[in-house]
Amino acid sequence: MEQSWKQAKAAFAAVATPPVAWLIFFFLVPLAVVWGYSFGENTGPVTIDLTGTVSNYFRALEPLYLGIFVKSLGSRGSRPCCAWSSAFGRARHFIRVAEGQGMAAAADQLPFWTNLLIRTYALIAVLRTEGYVNFTMEWFWNNASGLMTLVGFEPLGEFEPLQLLYNNAAVIVGLVYVHLPFMVLPLYSALDRMDRSLMEASLDLGAGHMRTIFSVVVPLAAPGIASGILITFIPALGAYLTPDLLGGTDSQMIANVIERQFKRANDWPFGAALSFLLMYLTLLAIIAQGWVSKRAERRG
Amino acid sequence: MAAEKKAPPGPLEYLRRWPLQAWIFAVLAFLYLPLIILMAFSFNTSRRNIVWEGFTFKWYEKALSNDSLIQAFVNSLTIAFICTILSVILGALAAVLLWRFRFPGKTPLEGAMALPIVVPEICMGVAMLVFFARVFPWPTGMPWPLNLGAITIAHVSFSFPFVATVVRARLASFNRELEEAAKDLGAGEWRTFMDVLVPHMQPGLVAGALLAFTLSLDDFVITFFTAGPDTITFPVKVYSMLRFSVTPEVNAASTILIVVTVALTAIGLQMQGLQGEKKP
Amino acid sequence: MSVNGIPDNILAEIETMLIRQKPRVKAFHQDNGQDMLKSGEVDLVLEYNGDIAQLMAEEGGDAFDFVVPQEGSLLNSDCLCIPTGAPNPDDGHAFINYLLDGEAGKKITETILYPTPNGAARDLMPDAYKNNPVIFPPADVMAKCEYGAFEGDDRARLYEEIFTRISAA
Numbered sequence: 001m002e003q004s005w006k007q008a009k010a011a012f013a014a015v016a017t018p019p020v021a022w023l024i025f026f027f028l029v030p031l032a033v034v035w036g037y038s039f040g041e042n043t044g045p046v047t048i049d050l051t052g053t054v055s056n057y058f059r060a061l062e063p064l065y066l067g068i069f070v071k072s073l074g075s076r077g078s079r080p081c082c083a084w085s086s087a088f089g090r091a092r093h094f095i096r097v098a099e100g101q102g103m104a105a106a107a108d109q110l111p112f113w114t115n116l117l118i119r120t121y122a123l124i125a126v127l128r129t130e131g132y133v134n135f136t137m138e139w140f141w142n143n144a145s146g147l148m149t150l151v152g153f154e155p156l157g158e159f160e161p162l163q164l165l166y167n168n169a170a171v172i173v174g175l176v177y178v179h180l181p182f183m184v185l186p187l188y189s190a191l192d193r194m195d196r197s198l199m200e201a202s203l204d205l206g207a208g209h210m211r212t213i214f215s216v217v218v219p220l221a222a223p224g225i226a227s228g229i230l231i232t233f234i235p236a237l238g239a240y241l242t243p244d245l246l247g248g249t250d251s252q253m254i255a256n257v258i259e260r261q262f263k264r265a266n267d268w269p270f271g272a273a274l275s276f277l278l279m280y281l282t283l284l285a286i287i288a289q290g291w292v293s294k295r296a297e298r299r300g
Numbered sequence: 301m302a303a304e305k306k307a308p309p310g311p312l313e314y315l316r317r318w319p320l321q322a323w324i325f326a327v328l329a330f331l332y333l334p335l336i337i338l339m340a341f342s343f344n345t346s347r348r349n350i351v352w353e354g355f356t357f358k359w360y361e362k363a364l365s366n367d368s369l370i371q372a373f374v375n376s377l378t379i380a381f382i383c384t385i386l387s388v389i390l391g392a393l394a395a396v397l398l399w400r401f402r403f404p405g406k407t408p409l410e411g412a413m414a415l416p417i418v419v420p421e422i423c424m425g426v427a428m429l430v431f432f433a434r435v436f437p438w439p440t441g442m443p444w445p446l447n448l449g450a451i452t453i454a455h456v457s458f459s460f461p462f463v464a465t466v467v468r469a470r471l472a473s474f475n476r477e478l479e480e481a482a483k484d485l486g487a488g489e490w491r492t493f494m495d496v497l498v499p500h501m502q503p504g505l506v507a508g509a510l511l512a513f514t515l516s517l518d519d520f521v522i523t524f525f526t527a528g529p530d531t532i533t534f535p536v537k538v539y540s541m542l543r544f545s546v547t548p549e550v551n552a553a554s555t556i557l558i559v560v561t562v563a564l565t566a567i568g569l570q571m572q573g574l575q576g577e578k579k580p
Numbered sequence: 581m582s583v584n585g586i587p588d589n590i591l592a593e594i595e596t597m598l599i600r601q602k603p604r605v606k607a608f609h610q611d612n613g614q615d616m617l618k619s620g621e622v623d624l625v626l627e628y629n630g631d632i633a634q635l636m637a638e639e640g641g642d643a644f645d646f647v648v649p650q651e652g653s654l655l656n657s658d659c660l661c662i663p664t665g666a667p668n669p670d671d672g673h674a675f676i677n678y679l680l681d682g683e684a685g686k687k688i689t690e691t692i693l694y695p696t697p698n699g700a701a702r703d704l705m706p707d708a709y710k711n712n713p714v715i716f717p718p719a720d721v722m723a724k725c726e727y728g729a730f731e732g733d734d735r736a737r738l739y740e741e742i743f744t745r746i747s748a749a
Binding site: 261 | 605606741
């Protein structure tokens with residue numbers, strides 16, 4: 001399906017030049033500078049000497065930091081699943097809305113035009129020990145307790161508020177909350193104009209709804225799902241604000257460590273080395289995933 | 301007239317079936333609850349964001365008379381607007397490039413396009429900081445909105461690959477025969493692009509535009525590193541206000557921002573709807 | 581024992597102690613300890629005296645108090661500096677001059693309630709501020725406190741790594 005660039009040189013040049021030029025000059029060049037720093041050393045509080053040393057990378061590969069890497073990667077695995085399933089529901093909703101499709105998409109985006117920090121503080125108000133969830137549950141608990149005494153049972157004990165905040169669960173909730181739209185949009189884009197008659201055919205042939213979804217819709221929407229997972233999983237790895245604000249003492253992710261290197265520890269070379277290591281690992285994961293899906297395609 | 305009985309939902313009418321409705325309701329509640337709380341508390345008398353104590357408009361008065369906050373608003377919206385336009389253009393071009401052509405260096409380019417998504421934000425923030433300080437100094441003291449250039453450039457750099465990914469997913473479902481048919485009928489490259497390809501890409505473009513707008517408006521880390529004292533954006537301003545103390549003034553400001561962006565989007569979609577009607 | 585020049589074996593002990601304490605610690609807060617205290621999230625917080633003084637000055641503030649441990653504590657000061665190579669050093673000096681003005685300093689101090697180094701501002705503050713033991717602890721308490729010195733980049737990096745280990749444990 002692709003054509004060689006030689007067949008339409010003018011079109012190729014027109015389409016290629018702006019994005020490639022921008023990417024190189026305003027992205028790769030700055031990144032290359034930091035990459036250079038990862039091979040440097042601090043020679044004073046503000047100067048960095050590019051000595052070509054690899055000691056930063058060696059330090060980044062120490063068990064302490066590797067362990068944090070693994071933990072960050074692992075805990076991110078559960079997130080895309082949650083985000084995906086909720087997003088899927090939303091996306092289906094979009095395609096059923098006959099009119100005002102744009103408004104539905106915008107309505108979904110709305111929470112995310114609020115500043116992240118504010119939203120996180122609002123989430124904290126909901127999840128706190130004396131926050132809304134616990135407040136509501138306590139109300140139910142006390143009423144249930146009252147009812148039980150009416151019937152003659154012992155009242156329930158003192159209400160123990162749920163610890164919904166300052167732990168890893170809170171971080172996951174916060175991250176899903178932040179990254180949900182990034183999952184919905186690619187899904188919407190791919191599901192729209194999907195041939196609905198295929199679904200009807202599947203239903204006519206006797207498959208149940210769930211079976212139809214998993215055997216017909218999911219494979220067709222696969223590029224959307226894949227890009228959605230890419231767009232949510234990876235920024236989540238680099239997020240440090242959410243674990244900072246919502247996490248407890250166990251919620252240190254690699255992004256928090258990196259942030260500290262650039263700020264408090266004033267160790268830019270090491271921070272750069274950690275960042276690039278994170279990037280290499282993620283790229284490896286992407287390549288592995290691409291390779292696996294190509295093999296699946298060939299088999300299927 | 302006699303009331304008609306509601307027909308039972310058809311096999312594909314998922315929206316009318318209660319499991320999906322319940323799910324959507326739950327998801328919407330999850331998404332909107334903190335927001336509703338946020339807006340409700342902007343009317344709270346108490347200074348701290350925690351216990352409800354009384355109804356007041358004073359936080360709105362404070363927010364609207366806070367010049368630096370208003371300036372930060374305007375800056376954020378401007379940057380987001382420009383960034384969205386540039387990102388959609390660059391992202392669409394990049395998507396078409398990768399989808400249509402085979403050329404040497406294609407795989408490295410795909411990898412390079414994935415980098416902005418993979419790079420930790422703090423790393424990119426530092427990179428941009430160093431870039432604009434040492435490599436490509438953005439002239440200081442320029443009039444608005446040119447002084448927002450550094451931030452806008454940084455935002456575009458990390459948004460357009462997202463747009464490209466979304467549009468590319470959309471292009472995957474394009475039937476190339478349509479393109480060939482157009483060419484057979486005598487349309488040139490440009491005409492084919494605008495009249496055949498772009499309409500098909502449109503949901504992807506819309507989705508990408510919303511994505512880019514959101515990314516830019518909400519960005520904190522990268523902006524934090526590229527902003528200067530005269531180019532402060534809303535998230536950075538809010539951060540400094542929150543550092544100091546959590547007052548409902550920030551809630552009021554956020555509510556105003558939400559209302560403004562909703563209004564802008566409604567206008568934008570209205571215009572798009574009008575355009576759509578004009579097409580034969 | 582001083583907070584400066586801690587020998588390595590003591591550092592290792594400190595690390596073990598902090599790791600042992602971790603299950604009872606809710607969070608390593610990001611300078612928002614006073615919010616956590618007010619919302620009832622925690623009963624005890626390690627915070628700056630100015631933040632707690634602000635909390636105590638609000639309604640319901642008498643529920644809170646600020647104490648310095650008998651071993652003493654760490655002192656910290658906010659500083660202003662003009663970097664070498666700054667393009668407008670005179671503007672920097674002018675700004676610092678402004679901050680050291682009595683009236684300007686008074687306005688700042690009234691809001692943040694930290695002990696101010698600005699003598700002119702302090703003279704203009706009410707007695708309730710000047711005699712507040714939270715803001716100005718008595719001399720014998722201050723005698724037990726000390727500033728943390730900058731002991732070189734390597735040392736700072738070492739401390740960061742210890743903290744990373746504690747957080748990861």
